[in-house]
Amino acid sequence: MIEVMNDRIILIDVTGNITEMPDLTVLYKNMKKILGDVTIDEKLITPIEDIYNYIVEKIYLMPEYAHEASFKDKPKEKLLIAFNKFLFDMIETHETTTRHTK
Amino acid sequence: MKLLQDIQNNYLAIDFFLTMSCNKDCHYCTSYTLEQRNLTVDMEFLKSTLHYLRNYKCRINLLGGEPGLVKNLYEVIDEVKSNPNHVCEVLSNSMVRRRYPEVLKDPDVFYVEHMILDFYEHEITKLGHKSHQFLDVNDMNNYNLVIKTPNFTKYKHLYPDDIEKLSHANTLWKQFNGRSPIFHVDEQAAEIDRKMCAAFPMVPVIDFEKQHIVHCSKKFANNTILSKNFDLTQENVDKMMTFNLFKYESYCVKCTEYVNPKGHFPLKKYVSLLNV
Numbered sequence A: 001m002i003e004v005m006n007d008r009i010i011l012i013d014v015t016g017n018i019t020e021m022p023d024l025t026v027l028y029k030n031m032k033k034i035l036g037d038v039t040i041d042e043k044l045i046t047p048i049e050d051i052y053n054y055i056v057e058k059i060y061l062m063p064e065y066a067h068e069a070s071f072k073d074k075p076k077e078k079l080l081i082a083f084n085k086f087l088f089d090m091i092e093t094h095e096t097t098t099r100h101t102k
Numbered sequence B: 001m002k003l004l005q006d007i008q009n010n011y012l013a014i015d016f017f018l019t020m021s022c023n024k025d026c027h028y029c030t031s032y033t034l035e036q037r038n039l040t041v042d043m044e045f046l047k048s049t050l051h052y053l054r055n056y057k058c059r060i061n062l063l064g065g066e067p068g069l070v071k072n073l074y075e076v077i078d079e080v081k082s083n084p085n086h087v088c089e090v091l092s093n094s095m096v097r098r099r100y101p102e103v104l105k106d107p108d109v110f111y112v113e114h115m116i117l118d119f120y121e122h123e124i125t126k127l128g129h130k131s132h133q134f135l136d137v138n139d140m141n142n143y144n145l146v147i148k149t150p151n152f153t154k155y156k157h158l159y160p161d162d163i164e165k166l167s168h169a170n171t172l173w174k175q176f177n178g179r180s181p182i183f184h185v186d187e188q189a190a191e192i193d194r195k196m197c198a199a200f201p202m203v204p205v206i207d208f209e210k211q212h213i214v215h216c217s218k219k220f221a222n223n224t225i226l227s228k229n230f231d232l233t234q235e236n237v238d239k240m241m242t243f244n245l246f247k248y249e250s251y252c253v254k255c256t257e258y259v260n261p262k263g264h265f266p267l268k269k270y271v272s273l274l275n276v
Helices: A021-034 A049-061 A072-102 B002-010 B043-052 B073-081 B095-099 B101-104 B150-158 B158-165 B191-201 B234-241 B265-276
Strands: A003-004 A008-012 A018-020 B012-017 B060-064 B088-093 B109-114 B142-148 B169-173 B205-207 B212-214 B228-231
Touching: A003 A072, A003 B142, A008 A021, A008 A072, A021 A049, A021 A072, A021 B191, A049 A072, A049 B109, A049 B191, B002 B265, B043 B073, B043 B234, B060 B073, B073 B101, B088 B101, B095 B101, B095 B109, B101 B109, B142 B265, B150 B158, B212 B234, B228 B234
Parallel strands: B012 B060, B012 B205, B060 B088, B088 B109, B109 B142, B142 B169
Antiparallel strands: A003 A008, A008 A018, B205 B212, B212 B228
16 A cells, blocks of 8 residues: 655555655655646556656656646646556555565 | 757657658668659648648758758748748758758758768768858858767867867757667667657658658668558647657667657656647
């Protein structure tokens, strides 16, 4: 389960262990800078153009790429979907890696 | 008069390959034939293409081949300029300077002259007429283009006068793109930059011979893997301009075309393009 605590992305596993995800926290803060409000919702799965996924991935890899930007509502919605997809993909990868290395 | 930086930041570029014919055979170029063919642009095809693009801000790069060989180049330029959303750019090996000198006097046409070449193994040589010098600093939107090929890098110290003449604001320096199978290229952009490039590549092509859209100029011709192509329709143009047409292809994975590590255009540019 993912929680946002004090603007930090926190992963809580089935046994209640808490892990902070610092890279994703940076991404979250940058997405807030671009989008304003950021909702975290795994159900945001509407198909979007690849370019939105690439932009989120780019912001993750190069945080300095994130500048304040005045996107209109529609592109903002799509960026939010891309952000959620990226976030949950990363969490899933993290969980899989953790499970297999414990 | 438009400024180059404004164009680079706010307009998507599209190559119009008016003809494949060229009077030169640069070793790194994949888009030419010495056979002289299709030298008159089909104006009906041009008009319909521009009509499909009418609502999009784009930089139309007229090239080929060598656009200076095109018989009705002035007519083509006038047509491109007729829409304020479109900026006209001409890339020539200097033949345009000789045959169509008015192009250089029009600051609304970005004239880019590619006149330096490591044509031989042991030296740098110039394309174009011997009497032609590199373009000086100017406010007419005329630019020199230098591709930093391996031999350019190797031998440039032997040509200090030429390098000095090129060292000003009206010279564009382009990273060598590794099109030649002869040269080894050890520089490849990060995968994410290539993905972003693929979404709207540097740059898509309108092929005036086959009259269709080609995904990427890099794989346009003379390659074993050809770039994807699409019918030229309003639907496909709309998809292209809204990032829905092109995908990250297998040839993008191996692409050695240099992409600026910061992304091939900044986030602000995406804002203006995705807010349409």
